[in-house]
Amino acid sequence: MTQPNAPAPHAPEPFGIVALDAEQQFQADIESVLQAALEKHRAFELHEAEPLYRLVLDASPHHTEANYHLGLLMIQRGQFDAAALRFEAAIGANPSRHLYWANYVDALTRSGQVAAAKLVLELAVSQGMNGPGVAALTGQLDAATQLREGDGTADSRAKLPPRDERELETLYAARRYAETIALAEKMTHKYPKAEMSWAYLGVAQFSYMKLPEAIGSLRRSLELNPLNLEIRRALADALRLTDRFFEAEAECRRIIEIDDRHPEAYRVLGLVLCGLTRLDDAQAVCRRAIELAPRSHQAHHTLGVVLMELTQFDAAEEHCRRALELLPSDKYAHQNLLFCLSHKESVDRRAYFEQHLAYAEHCEKPFRAQWKKHANSRDPERCIRVGFVSADFNQHPVANFIEPIFRFFANDPGLSVHAYYNRNFTDDMTRKLRSLVANWHDVPGLTDADLADQIRADGIDVLIDLTGHTAHNRLETFARKPAPVQATWMGYLGTTGMTSMDYYIADRFYVPEHQIEGQFVEKLAYLPAFAPFEPASVSPALNALPALSRGHLTFGSFNRFNKLRPQTVALWSELLRALPDARMLIAGVPHDDSYLVVRDWFAQAGIGTERIEFRQRASLEGLLAHHLDADIALDTFPYAGGVTTLQSLWMGVPTLTMPGDLIASRGSTSVMSLAGLTDFVATDRADFVARGVAWAGKLNELAQIRSGMRERCMHSPFFEQDTVAAGLSRGIRKMWQRWCAGGAPATFDA
Structure with missing residues (x-):
């Protein structure tokens, strides 16, 4: 672990202390810019990452990591000569990192400098670059060198033209994932040996939550360039999200074999080990990630998540708050901090509520000025279009609660149900729910803005969130106010903190009216019970006491x-x-x-x-x-x-x-x-x-x-499932009638 900076031994006062603080601040600013560049790079926003790397190098021309990562970016762009110069600079600053040498050899080889590549490879090996994984890595590079020496010609299909690459990056950066996938698929047919066509296809499929497809595309990209560790990290994450934890762990450890100072490999490995319930190991690798990247908001946030699993909520809070200091708009860190606080023994009720308001300040307020007037017909007695948004329409407690609702609503002439499912995962429960809903929409690949546009185009009158501040939520869609009436229910036990959310659905024992003050932004819609419950069919028969x-x-x-x-x-x-x-x-x-x-x-x-x-x-x-x-x-x-x-x-x-x-x-x-x-x-x-x-x-x-x-x-x-469902139907009608009459939301009993 790094130690605090010691005072300068003979610094004059007060000037020397001020100068030391300024130098520390200068270094901190450089590292902040580098961290921003790395995050843009990992997000495949290359045209935004490049100027940030160059900003670091303007301030510190010999900055090892900036030179190295800019070299990687140049490799991705197909600018192999320029990449080689960056790797050479990184080696000059730190010749002990075998990863720099390997990428230098790769860049020289790709640029056609086969003889130079051979000499550099021999020099690297002679200097003892034989750590874990190096033998396999150098073997791959040697094979690539021999292949190029064999015919002496370059394959034009191994590199994307700059215009096509820029178009892919522009679409991906705009989160237009479906269009990115369509274009990348064309590029993989036209340029099958261009690693970046497969890379963009894989990361776009990942972002669109088409995970099995993403895994295949990312593996293909890695076949073309095994040294692209960010693609390997994305592959590990995709494997993790499909519960293929052992494969994900192997990919993370392969990255670490190649580069034992790769913070994202340790961070993702922490999530993988958490999924395997190896929590002590998960904590250790997350702390290693922070040691390597102390200004990474993601590393602090991930450690916070692991610490929550270990029931160390005080420490988890500290790291979630540190993540927010580093990136105040990190909605996931906000939400995990809320989850953390709800489990603490001595949390202050007012402070807890204010943290919800802080979330809204950073994650809802930017959209309020964009709210559009709703054109929904103000007929209080017409059929109401009600939408439900959730990522849990699968084997999940929320799905067990919502199934009786969908079953009842399927025969309710006063309601037209739309379901917006935010996962690319289908099981028997998903299929059962889909059969009960006339208008089913799979939306995991839509951005929050695109989903809001679709909901508005569907003419939804009352939109109900079933996730709240839990995983895979779409609160930033609700923040855009796509429906005239919006409510939250069931997924999260507390307020959203958002002014765009009109109602919280509960029962009077769960949320007594005297406890609303200082805990909810929303008004309360009271049902006979919080939600309908259907016992599991696998329940054993009761025994005696x-x-x-x-x-x-x-x-x-x-x-x-x-x-x-x-x-x-x-x-x-x-x-x-x-x-x-x-x-x-x-x-x-x-x-x-x-x-x-x-x-x-x-x-x-x-x-x-x-x-x-x-x-x-x-x-x-x-x-x-x-x-x-x-x-x-x-x-x-x-x-x-x-x-x-x-x-x-x-x-x-x-x-x-x-x-x-x-x-x-x-x-x-x-x-x-x-x-x-x-x-x-x-x-x-x-x-x-x-x-x-x-x-x-x-x-x-x-x-x-x-x-x-x-x-x-x-x-x-x-x-009594139909009792609760009928209560919700009445409640939706009351919400709608109040909006039609021009009234503000108000607490009521259904």
């Missing part, structure tokens, strides 16, 4: 592992100390050793390992089966259960919960209250323990609740 045969209570936790916090475990431990015979079952832990920190929290609270059982993540059927061994579920806080609590209820296991200030803490309160089980809703920590102890003394009553739970569920609004 385990405590009756075991003679002691078994508490269970079935929530996401990263919801567990030290204060949560401390409260559970207080309950376990009050019931010395009780046991604790924690399901869904990662497949590495990261659960040991939770075991240590219990130990610090005086609860021995013999009383705690950890079970690893399993399929849904396996998770539901774990409930057969639990008597009462204990909720997490400040982020409570939702779907987890509904699943537990269906499995006969009531959840002991304790709502707090944030809406995210109230999911179980809503579920238990609407099921008529308010005796499981505590008012504070002491009451939580007292209620747990009380139920330990009422096992027969608890057994009766378990045996009759499924009948109880079917009379809860959460399980």
